[in-house]
Amino acid sequence: xxxxxxxxxxxxxxxxxxxxxxxxxxxxxxxxxxxxxxxxxxxxxxxxxxxxxxxxxxxxxxxxxxxxxxxxxxxxxxxxxxxxxxxxxxxxxxxxxxxxxxxxxxxxxxxxxxxxxxxxxxxxxxxxxxxxxxxxxxxxxxxxxxxxxxxxxxxxxxxxxxxxxxxxxxxxxxxxxxxxxxxxxxxxxxxxxxxxxxxxxxxxxxxxxxxxxxxxxxxxxxxxxxxxxxxxxxxxxxxxxxxxxxxxxxxxxxxxxxxxxxxxxxxxxxxxxxxxxxxxxxxxxxxxxxxxxxxxxxxxxxxxxxxxxxxxxxxxxxxxxxxxxxxxxxxxxxxxxxxxxxxxxxxxxxxxxxxxxxxxxxxxxxxxxxxxxxxxxxxxxxxxxxxxxxxxxxxxxxxxxxxxxxxxxxxxxxxxxxxxxxxxxxxxxxxxxxx
Amino acid sequence: xxxxxxxxxxxxxxxxxxxxxxxxxxxxxxxxxxxxxxxxxxxxxxxxxxxxxxxxxxxxxxxxxxxxxxxxxxxxxxxxxxxxxxxxxxxxxxxxxxxxxxxxxxxxxxxxxxxxxxxxxxxxxxxxxxxxxxxxxxxxxxxxxxxxxxxxxxxxxxxxxxxxxxxxxxxxxxxxxxxxxxxxxxxxxxxxxxxxxxxxxxxxxxxxxxxxxxxxxxxxxxxxxxxxxxxxxxxxxxxxxxxxxxxxxxxxxxxxxxxxxxxxxxxxxxxxxxxxxxxxxxxxxxxxxxxxxxxxxxxxxxxxxxxxxxxxxxxxxxxxxxxxxxxxxxxxxxxxxxxxxxxxxxxxxxxxxxxxxxxxxxxxxxxxxxxxxxxxxxxxxxxxxxxxxxxxxxxxxxxxxxxxxxxxx
Numbered sequence: 001x002x003x004x005x006x007x008x009x010x011x012x013x014x015x016x017x018x019x020x021x022x023x024x025x026x027x028x029x030x031x032x033x034x035x036x037x038x039x040x041x042x043x044x045x046x047x048x049x050x051x052x053x054x055x056x057x058x059x060x061x062x063x064x065x066x067x068x069x070x071x072x073x074x075x076x077x078x079x080x081x082x083x084x085x086x087x088x089x090x091x092x093x094x095x096x097x098x099x100x101x102x103x104x105x106x107x108x109x110x111x112x113x114x115x116x117x118x119x120x121x122x123x124x125x126x127x128x129x130x131x132x133x134x135x136x137x138x139x140x141x142x143x144x145x146x147x148x149x150x151x152x153x154x155x156x157x158x159x160x161x162x163x164x165x166x167x168x169x170x171x172x173x174x175x176x177x178x179x180x181x182x183x184x185x186x187x188x189x190x191x192x193x194x195x196x197x198x199x200x201x202x203x204x205x206x207x208x209x210x211x212x213x214x215x216x217x218x219x220x221x222x223x224x225x226x227x228x229x230x231x232x233x234x235x236x237x238x239x240x241x242x243x244x245x246x247x248x249x250x251x252x253x254x255x256x257x258x259x260x261x262x263x264x265x266x267x268x269x270x271x272x273x274x275x276x277x278x279x280x281x282x283x284x285x286x287x288x289x290x291x292x293x294x295x296x297x298x299x300x301x302x303x304x305x306x307x308x309x310x311x312x313x314x315x316x317x318x319x320x321x322x323x324x325x326x327x328x329x330x331x332x333x334x335x336x337x338x339x340x341x342x343x344x345x346x347x348x349x350x351x352x353x354x355x356x357x358x359x360x361x362x363x364x365x366x367x368x369x370x371x372x373x374x375x376x377x378x379x380x381x382x383x384x385x386x387x388x389x390x391x392x393x394x395x396x397x398x399x400x401x402x403x404x405x406x407x408x409x410x411x412x413x414x415x416x417x418x419x420x421x422x423x424x425x426x427x428x429x430x431x432x433x434x435x
Numbered sequence: 436x437x438x439x440x441x442x443x444x445x446x447x448x449x450x451x452x453x454x455x456x457x458x459x460x461x462x463x464x465x466x467x468x469x470x471x472x473x474x475x476x477x478x479x480x481x482x483x484x485x486x487x488x489x490x491x492x493x494x495x496x497x498x499x500x501x502x503x504x505x506x507x508x509x510x511x512x513x514x515x516x517x518x519x520x521x522x523x524x525x526x527x528x529x530x531x532x533x534x535x536x537x538x539x540x541x542x543x544x545x546x547x548x549x550x551x552x553x554x555x556x557x558x559x560x561x562x563x564x565x566x567x568x569x570x571x572x573x574x575x576x577x578x579x580x581x582x583x584x585x586x587x588x589x590x591x592x593x594x595x596x597x598x599x600x601x602x603x604x605x606x607x608x609x610x611x612x613x614x615x616x617x618x619x620x621x622x623x624x625x626x627x628x629x630x631x632x633x634x635x636x637x638x639x640x641x642x643x644x645x646x647x648x649x650x651x652x653x654x655x656x657x658x659x660x661x662x663x664x665x666x667x668x669x670x671x672x673x674x675x676x677x678x679x680x681x682x683x684x685x686x687x688x689x690x691x692x693x694x695x696x697x698x699x700x701x702x703x704x705x706x707x708x709x710x711x712x713x714x715x716x717x718x719x720x721x722x723x724x725x726x727x728x729x730x731x732x733x734x735x736x737x738x739x740x741x742x743x744x745x746x747x748x749x750x751x752x753x754x755x756x757x758x759x760x761x762x763x764x765x766x767x768x769x770x771x772x773x774x775x776x777x778x779x780x781x782x783x784x785x786x787x788x789x790x791x792x793x794x795x796x797x798x799x800x801x802x803x804x805x806x807x808x809x810x811x812x813x814x815x816x817x818x819x820x821x822x823x824x825x826x827x828x829x830x831x832x833x834x835x836x837x838x839x840x841x842x843x844x
Contacts, residue, residue: 281457
């Protein structure tokens with residue numbers, strides 16, 4: 001079975017959980033024998049590991065092709081790159097701001113051929129919506145030039161490309177909802193984004209959601225037929241131990257860690273309020289907020305206001321090894337998300353043996369047993385759980401041991417099996433319709 | 436003479452309310468009244484009242500030929516008194532028939548037997564006192580929490596004057612031997628040991644409504660045909676189970692009351708078995724041999740040890756912390772604190788912390804008021820810390836915090 005997949009980022013150049021999920025799922029699919037994936041990315045790459053990525057046939061096609069070799073299976077992922085500046089986790093206003101300073105950095109790989117072939121997309125401008133449209137037009141060409149059985153599009157920026165490919169080829173479309181604008185915006189949904197999401201869901205033959213929480217949003221907020229929606233939970237790639245950091249703490253206090261974008265969706269303010277409650281009761285603890293985002297300055301001010309800045313630390317955005325270093329010295333990991341469609345990062349913490357506290361408003365809470373679950377707004381419960389883990393060695397030990405075991409049982413190949421079933425049902429439901 | 440002995444245990448824990456760590460030292464009440472009341476009312480309507488009514492009818496109908504044994508934990512009695520006094524009345528009515536033997540247990544359905552001998556004795560006495568004052572007769576037979584038994588526990592119980600103890604079938608010790616005989620304690624042979632026929636008990640308690648079980652649907656005649664298959668020499672069948680089996684665990688709509696209703700006549704008409712209370716079993720049969728059980732065991736939840744209550748580090752830390760207070764408690768005369776001390780020892784609190792449930796114990800997990808064993812542990816520890824502070828305040832008004840609290844604050 002050949003799959004044409006539209007994503008928007010691919011490791012190592014990722015800005016969040018979506019890239020991690022796409023990569024994990026693609027590798028999982030590749031380990032299944034009868035699946036072949038062609039992965040299309042809109043985002044310009046830079047700095048890929050040369051041993052794993054090979055450029056092929058870039059001169060005679062309007063787009064760049066990459067091959068990414070998967071170490072475990074020996075097979076290769078064909079990766080088609082569309083030069084574009086689409087970045088995830090933005091709305092049109094944000095995009096304008098970001099593009100204004102990233103434009104020079106990302107322009108290097110833009111192919112002029114594409115512009116000649118696709119006359120109506122004028123120039124690259126700070127207009128996200130026309131970018132998406134352009135991505136969709138490229139998708140038509142790709143769909144015409146490639147053989148495949150099913151189309152798979154990840155999240156809203158890729159939906160129009162998926163729809164276009166479906167129209168050009170007549171093949172069934174599966175869309176994968178990793179998040180909706182309701183999660184990102186905290187309620188004030190951008191109407192343009194909503195319209196694109198809704199169009200994608202309507203056009204899809206099958207919809208994959210990353211949790212039942214997201215499934216519910218898709219059904220209720222987008223008015224989608226429940227029969228079309230299937231939940232496939234994410235998994236986590238095994239953590240490679242050779243890179244494990246050996247840095248030690250320069251202090252005796254316990255470390256409580258928040259790791260994620262500092263945005264409304266992630267609930268950073270609740271973490272700070274809980275930290276204040278704990279620091280009123282105990283002294284041997286420090287709090288770390290690792291990440292960046294539009295709420296960061298407000299959060300720093302709040303920490304100062306509460307007079308806990310001596311015990312509360314901001315690290316900024318962390319990548320790769322720094323993340324593992326931080327997990328290595330953490331005693332508690334907390335994800336107080338207001339709305340988290342899934343949430344892979346607690347699984348990474350669990351792999352590192354860190355006890356985790358997650359909000360009930362997260363998809364990952366639906367599958368985890370060995371984590372403490374709280375409501376994101378319940379700062380007392382949050383503080384209580386942190387206090388307990390710090391104070392009682394038995395619970396910390398238990399969560400660490402059982403959590404690690406549980407996280408290693410969540411494998412991408414199992415998610416890939418479920419996705420394959422969705423492909424099959426999309427193909428058979430479409431052929432039934434044609435008969 | 437062949438004996439069939441029915442024993443039902445009645446127990447409800449007193450569930451704890453949510454106590455946050457900043458409440459520690461600032462509360463004086465740690466129970467979730469609302470939850471306790473609503474669960475007790477529910478089980479009263481589903482089980483206690485209809486089951487008692489049926490037992491009374493059956494006893495009257497068979498004119499002394501149908502008998503049962505019952506134990507009621509102190510935590511259940513205390514809650515009946517507050518939330519459902521009509522249940523106490525109906526147990527009194529049962530007692531008045533003369534066909535019910537009340538068996539003693541630990542007041543708070545605790546695990547004290549394996550940790551604190553003095554406390555264990557105190558609790559057994561408390562429960563026997565309560566039973567005697569309510570139902571007019573002092574128990575002479577004992578059944579430990581979840582039927583936990585060892586040679587030492589048996590010896591203790593014999594020392595307290597009990598004639599017999601009820602426990603599970605120790606498969607790992609009996610091996611090929613049958614539980615359908617009377618045994619005696621290894622240390623003090625004057626104590627008779629009655630073993631549960633767990634196969635037949637679980638057919639009722641666990642499998643009754645299971646449509647995938649090849650015994651389904653279970654009827655009284657079918658059940659009696661199984662009883663009749665035992666070799667002639669095996670004279671005793673003990674069926675021990677939770678009273679909540681009737682109407683709560685096995686639902687009325689699945690026919691559990693119909694089964695109970697038809698069982699006595701089927702047994703009396705179609706078999707040689709007679710219904711006997713544990714005391715009558717002891718009076719009518721001779722022990723066949725001593726039973727060697729060096730380590731405490733129970734078969735509840737499919738295990739042969741105490742792992743449901745005391746396996747993981749959470750349970751052990753909580754349990755150790757609790758019994759560290761034993762010494763201080765001896766100097767405490769505050770009535771409320773002594774009550775709290777009882778209620779905190781209830782085994783259910785430790786069962787809620789069991790991580791085995793996560794994977795295979797649906798029955799117990801569904802009884803837990805907590806989302807996870809971790810939450811159960813955290814809340815229990817907060818309650819226990821709060822209790823410790825209150826206890827220390829009373830014992831030594833000058834010290835407001837115990838040593839442990841000081842270390843972290």
